Amino acid sequence: MSSAHSVDPTLNQEIMNSIVARYPRKRSAIMPLLHYVQSVAGYVTNSGIENIAEMLEIATAEVSAVATFYTQYKFSPIGEYHVGVCTNTLCAVMGGDAIFSALKEHLGIENDGVTADGKVSLEHIECNAACDYAPVVMANWEFYDNQTVESAKALVDGARAGNPPAPTRGPNRLVTYKQASAVLAGLDDGLAGEGVQAGAATLLGLDIARAAEKGGK
Amino acid sequence: MTKLTPVLSAHWDEKDSFTIEGYKRHGGYKAAEKALAMNPDDVIQMIKDSGLRGRGGAGFPTGMKWGFIPQGDNKDHYLVVNADESEPGTCKDTPLLMANPHVLIEGCIIACHAIRAKQAFIYIRGEVTHVVRRVNQAITDAYKAGHLGNGVDIVLHVGAGAYICGEETALLDSLEGFRGQPRLRPPFPAIAGLYAKPTVVNNVESIASVPAIIANGAEWYQSMGTEKSKGATLYSLSGHVNNPGQFEAPLGITLREILELAGGVRTGHKLKFWTPGGSSTPIFTDAHLDIPLDYEGVAAAGSMLGTKALQIFDETTCVVRAVLRWTEFYKHESCGKCTPCREGTWWLVQILRDLESGVGTEADLEKLLDLCDNIMGRSFCALGDGATSPITSSIKYFRDEYIAHLTNGGCPFDPVQSTLFVGASK
Ligand SMILES: Cc1cc2nc3c(=O)[nH]c(=O)nc-3n(C[C@H](O)[C@H](O)[C@H](O)COP(=O)(O)O)c2cc1C
Ligand code: SF4
Numbered sequence: 001m002s003s004a005h006s007v008d009p010t011l012n013q014e015i016m017n018s019i020v021a022r023y024p025r026k027r028s029a030i031m032p033l034l035h036y037v038q039s040v041a042g043y044v045t046n047s048g049i050e051n052i053a054e055m056l057e058i059a060t061a062e063v064s065a066v067a068t069f070y071t072q073y074k075f076s077p078i079g080e081y082h083v084g085v086c087t088n089t090l091c092a093v094m095g096g097d098a099i100f101s102a103l104k105e106h107l108g109i110e111n112d113g114v115t116a117d118g119k120v121s122l123e124h125i126e127c128n129a130a131c132d133y134a135p136v137v138m139a140n141w142e143f144y145d146n147q148t149v150e151s152a153k154a155l156v157d158g159a160r161a162g163n164p165p166a167p168t169r170g171p172n173r174l175v176t177y178k179q180a181s182a183v184l185a186g187l188d189d190g191l192a193g194e195g196v197q198a199g200a201a202t203l204l205g206l207d208i209a210r211a212a213e214k215g216g217k
Numbered sequence: 218m219t220k221l222t223p224v225l226s227a228h229w230d231e232k233d234s235f236t237i238e239g240y241k242r243h244g245g246y247k248a249a250e251k252a253l254a255m256n257p258d259d260v261i262q263m264i265k266d267s268g269l270r271g272r273g274g275a276g277f278p279t280g281m282k283w284g285f286i287p288q289g290d291n292k293d294h295y296l297v298v299n300a301d302e303s304e305p306g307t308c309k310d311t312p313l314l315m316a317n318p319h320v321l322i323e324g325c326i327i328a329c330h331a332i333r334a335k336q337a338f339i340y341i342r343g344e345v346t347h348v349v350r351r352v353n354q355a356i357t358d359a360y361k362a363g364h365l366g367n368g369v370d371i372v373l374h375v376g377a378g379a380y381i382c383g384e385e386t387a388l389l390d391s392l393e394g395f396r397g398q399p400r401l402r403p404p405f406p407a408i409a410g411l412y413a414k415p416t417v418v419n420n421v422e423s424i425a426s427v428p429a430i431i432a433n434g435a436e437w438y439q440s441m442g443t444e445k446s447k448g449a450t451l452y453s454l455s456g457h458v459n460n461p462g463q464f465e466a467p468l469g470i471t472l473r474e475i476l477e478l479a480g481g482v483r484t485g486h487k488l489k490f491w492t493p494g495g496s497s498t499p500i501f502t503d504a505h506l507d508i509p510l511d512y513e514g515v516a517a518a519g520s521m522l523g524t525k526a527l528q529i530f531d532e533t534t535c536v537v538r539a540v541l542r543w544t545e546f547y548k549h550e551s552c553g554k555c556t557p558c559r560e561g562t563w564w565l566v567q568i569l570r571d572l573e574s575g576v577g578t579e580a581d582l583e584k585l586l587d588l589c590d591n592i593m594g595r596s597f598c599a600l601g602d603g604a605t606s607p608i609t610s611s612i613k614y615f616r617d618e619y620i621a622h623l624t625n626g627g628c629p630f631d632p633v634q635s636t637l638f639v640g641a642s643k
């Protein structure tokens with residue numbers, strides 16, 4: 001089966017093999033491999049699909065069929081900082097819609113658009129499991145909690161200038177889209193220990209219980 | 218006296234709560250030690266006795282689910298943890314994993330022992346980079362400490378943005394490397410799950426609840442909650458409230474009680490509607506403040522406890538807008554496998570859009586209900602059913618508001634009023 005021309009020289013075959021080795025059956029590795037391709041190329045390339053198909057011994061059409069099912073896989077270059085604004089109902093109502101339209105205007109791009117300098121891309125996203133921090137914005141899938149139009153503009157301006165603010169619940173600095181994709185492929189970037197263990201909303205009930213315990217005694 | 222019972226959340230306020238040192242400081246991995254010394258059947262019995270029910274939405278008894286795994290069949294068994302958390306409003310597993318991933322790993326070790334599995338998978342949604350880091354680090358550290366690799370292995374599998382992969386059989390297809398589409402049941406995962414082998418699929422919170430039960434006993438767990446809904450759980454309060462957040466409390470607490478703790482609905486406003494367990498559970502109104510939030514209480518009032526995602530909306534929120542947005546979500550996330558859901562959600566969106574912009578007619582309301590009637594119970598999986606919940610429940614409680622859009626020729630609400638930064642300078 002193996003034909004050298006299906007190997008993409010920009011992809012590290014050793015890393016890919018280590019991803020495949022995690023699973024009892026190699027086809028299961030298809031999703032982390034696609035994340036890995038995005039970590040190298042910034043999106044899912046044709047040569048990446050061919051390389052995965054080759055490695056898993058399945059048709060390229062099967063890899064494409066899987067890749068196109070999931071919204072996180074992109075098929076053309078996106079920004080170094082990919083910004084997602086939650087516009088599911090709760091965030092939308094509480095300000096997500098206003099943030100999303102303000103960012104579109106501010107950046108001069110539409111949904112799924114990329115700025116001409118390639119720095120920022122924009123997408124409206126669904127509920128990101130952070131509703132107690134609404135309105136929520138994600139950048140390279142890191143949390144930016146309790147956003148306003150101003151803070152979201154500052155985020156994208158910082159990203160375009162190469163110094164985005166740090167996530168509210170995440171590492172001390174925002175990594176690039178490619179670097180974040182490597183994490184999603186299961187590769188360690190050494191940043192797990194950075195950032196808060198929990199935000200204020202996460203701790204609310206615990207804080208109240210502690211205060212009551214003290215008061216009761 | 219507060220009703221709150223922090224167990225899962227007990228140490229989240231310690232800066233290193235997510236590290237193995239932080240976890241072990243409070244007895245972490247002691248429960249696994251205890252369970253590994255027990256007969257697997259006794260572990261299952263203990264979980265049965267505790268009354269723990271699945272926290273992924275359906276409330277199926279966890280011990281019973283484990284008991285369905287055939288024993289002595291000489292097959293590989295698998296544990297798959299559902300960390301896909303994508304139901305709108307649901308935000309408990311994600312902060313839990315960020316603050317304390319080790320409790321899930323310890324739960325996996327115990328569950329694997331009970332169901333005689335050597336391999337567990339954690340399927341986490343792909344849109345949470347830092348949580349992925351934390352869980353991966355925890356797995357690495359648990360291997361280093363010898364808690365993993367001596368009988369149980371765990372692989373973290375990262376999804377890529379598809380709500381349907383939270384449905385357990387779609388999740389299994391996704392984990393096998395296919396498009397995430399639900400499977401026909403039977404066979405159930407307990408008989409033919411991952412790679413057609415006996416498989417338990419459990420929610421993060423379900424598995425994370427196990428170590429404390431092993432450590433403190435089934436009776437301790439039983440002592441919390443209500444008659445058929447035992448124990449404590451994470452309620453996630455979000456939306457138009459003064460202090461949103463996580464509240465760990467015994468099952469059966471009411472929204473009124475939680476709101477009191479949270480400083481109430483946004484000052485100067487009043488409760489209009491809310492979801493008891495995410496967007497797929499029929500909405501409630503201010504008439505439901507005193508319903509016990511347990512599986513039976515919420516069901517008796519016509520909804521579902523679901524994921525205990527309490528999304529609160531005050532009187533500034535247009536219910537038609539809210540429902541349309543949720544419906545657009547279901548349309549987008551429909552996997553396309555079956556016609557009632559794939560076509561039905563598309564039509565629901567078209568009709569709701571017309572209604573919201575005031576160009577529909579009153580007959581459209583009946584058409585909506587008729588469509589819902591044909592999707593509900595006729596779809597291949599529960600996504601289709603869930604898509605109808607916001608629509609039918611909102612028409613039941615707020616029919617007048619739909620009509621007002623028609624008589625008004627559009628939405629009578631000012632969307633600025635519902636935002637958090639209303640009144641703030643531009
Ligand atoms: C559309 C859909 C999405 C779901 N999403 C999730 C999810 O994100 N997390 C989860 O634990 N269960 C989810 N479920 C429920 C699972 O199918 C399954 O019942 C659950 O993981 C079982 O775990 P439990 O018994 O511990 O509750 C979803 C169900 C449906 C129909
Ligand atoms: S109900 Fe919807 S999500 Fe479920 S199988 Fe049918 S099309 Fe797919």
Ligand code: FES
Nearest residue numbers: 086091127128131
């Ligand atoms: S609705 Fe935006 S994070 Fe849940």
